[in-house]
Amino acid sequence: MSVKQPSASPSRLGHIRSLVARFALVLLVGASFALMLLGKADILLVERFRTTATDAVAPAIDMMSRPASSVAEMVDNVRELIGIREENRRLRQENERLLRWQTTARQLETQGESLKSLLNFVPEPQSSFVSARVVADTGGSFAQSLLVTAGEQDTVEKGQAVMSGEGLVGRISEAGRRSARVLLITDINSRIPVMVGNAGQRAILAGDNSDRPRLLFLKALQSIVPGDRVVTSGDAGAFPPGLPVGVVTAVNDSDVKIEPYFQRDRLSYVRIIDFGLSGILSDIAPPTSKADSKR
Numbered sequence: 034m035s036v037k038q039p040s041a042s043p044s045r046l047g048h049i050r051s052l053v054a055r056f057a058l059v060l061l062v063g064a065s066f067a068l069m070l071l072g073k074a075d076i077l078l079v080e081r082f083r084t085t086a087t088d089a090v091a092p093a094i095d096m097m098s099r100p101a102s103s104v105a106e107m108v109d110n111v112r113e114l115i116g117i118r119e120e121n122r123r124l125r126q127e128n129e130r131l132l133r134w135q136t137t138a139r140q141l142e143t144q145g146e147s148l149k150s151l152l153n154f155v156p157e158p159q160s161s162f163v164s165a166r167v168v169a170d171t172g173g174s175f176a177q178s179l180l181v182t183a184g185e186q187d188t189v190e191k192g193q194a195v196m197s198g199e200g201l202v203g204r205i206s207e208a209g210r211r212s213a214r215v216l217l218i219t220d221i222n223s224r225i226p227v228m229v230g231n232a233g234q235r236a237i238l239a240g241d242n243s244d245r246p247r248l249l250f251l252k253a254l255q256s257i258v259p260g261d262r263v264v265t266s267g268d269a270g271a272f273p274p275g276l277p278v279g280v281v282t283a284v285n286d287s288d289v290k291i292e293p294y295f296q297r298d299r300l301s302y303v304r305i306i307d308f309g310l311s312g313i314l315s316d317i318a319p320p321t322s323k324a325d326s327k328r
Contacts, residue, residue, distance in 0.1 A: 160273075162306040163187045165213070170297065176222075177242055177297075178206065179215040183305055189213050192271075194306045200277035200294030201225075201265065202303055215303070218278065218293060219246050226268035227278055229289075230261035238263065238278060238291060245282065248289040257284050263291055273308050 165183035183189050185208050195202045195215045203223065206216035216223055223240035229248065234256065236248040251257065261281040267274030283290040 160306055160308045161188070162304045163189065164302055164304055165189075166302055167300050168212075170300075171214075175242065177217045177220040177240070179203075179217065179300065179303070181213055181215055181303060181305070182211070184209045184211045184213050186210055187305075188307065189305050190307070194272055194276065194308060196276070196304050196306060197295040197300060197302075199296075200279065201272070202293075202295050202300070205305065213305070217297070219244060219297075225278070226266045226271060227263050228266045228274070229257055229263050229281065232256065233266075235266055235268070236289075244297075245290040245292060246279075248281075248291060251289060254284070254287075254289065257281055257289055259284060 163183050165181035165187075167179050168182055169180035171178050171180065179195075179202075181195075189205060189208050191205050191208050193205045195204060201218060203215045203217040203220070205213050207214040217240070218225060218238060219240045219242065221240050221242045223238075223246070225238040227236055227238045227248070228234065229236055229251070234251065234253060236251045238246050239249050240246045248257075248263075259281050263278040263280065265272040265274055265276040265278060277294055279291045279293040281289060282292040
């Protein structure tokens with residue numbers, strides 16, 4: 034019985050593959066060197082070859098990129114549709130809310146006109162304002178004020194209200210020719226007549242050089258709860274009524290803390306408003322007593 038000898042061709046092919054793998058790097062370096070020599074020898078030929086290869090490959094690349102671009106465009110369209118749907122939903126809700134406010138405003142306008150006619154109402158003077166940039170913050174342990182780039186040449190005067198986009202910031206305490214100093218409502222020298230909550234309970238907002246001023250002279254402390262809005266009352270002609278000041282954040286047995294609407298570290302620009310009022314907050318500051326200091 035004869036035994037069949039294995040074929041020698043597979044072993045020869047494996048030997049050839051190992052040689053190719055061993056000298057592949059050398060072959061690639063040699064081919065690159067040859068192409069470089071060819072490019073130096075005949076630049077026009079190489080450029081023509083590159084152009085021809087690019088023209089031949091470009092349609093294939095274009096065909097391969099079209100599905101990807103179509104998918105990307107489809108994804109962008111879907112995202113845009115989702116965004117438009119969400120925006121439409123938000124706008125519809127806002128439109129409904131604005132329509133309700135419009136109805137309320139028209140009712141109040143009609144009621145106001147009727148009351149004016151009954152009381153022979155004298156309208157308040159027109160207000161005007163200038164915008165100014167905050168260039169310095171002199172806040173510290175003993176004083177809290179800002180320096181702004183508007184002064185007497187811009188019709189800025191002592192006692193005028195200073196507001197941000199959120200609410201009342203303070204008042205002008207000093208006015209120079211081209212600059213002015215703003216006394217913040219958190220300063221220890223600041224006293225502002227305010228109303229608290231829906232009931233409009235009268236109080237005095239007193240700064241204490243902290244970020245949370247407190248309310249003084251409240252008659253019904255138990256009716257104040259966190260979240261109540263605080264607005265100016267207009268007493269003593271210091272500010273017109275209704276200017277937003279802040280919200281109640283903490284109510285203790287003898288102390289009510291307020292969080293102002295503005296954030297001092299984010300104040301870049303403010304509005305200095307002239308409401309045509311002659312009252313100055315310093316004139317209405319209540320006398321400090323031992324009882325007040327204990328509160």
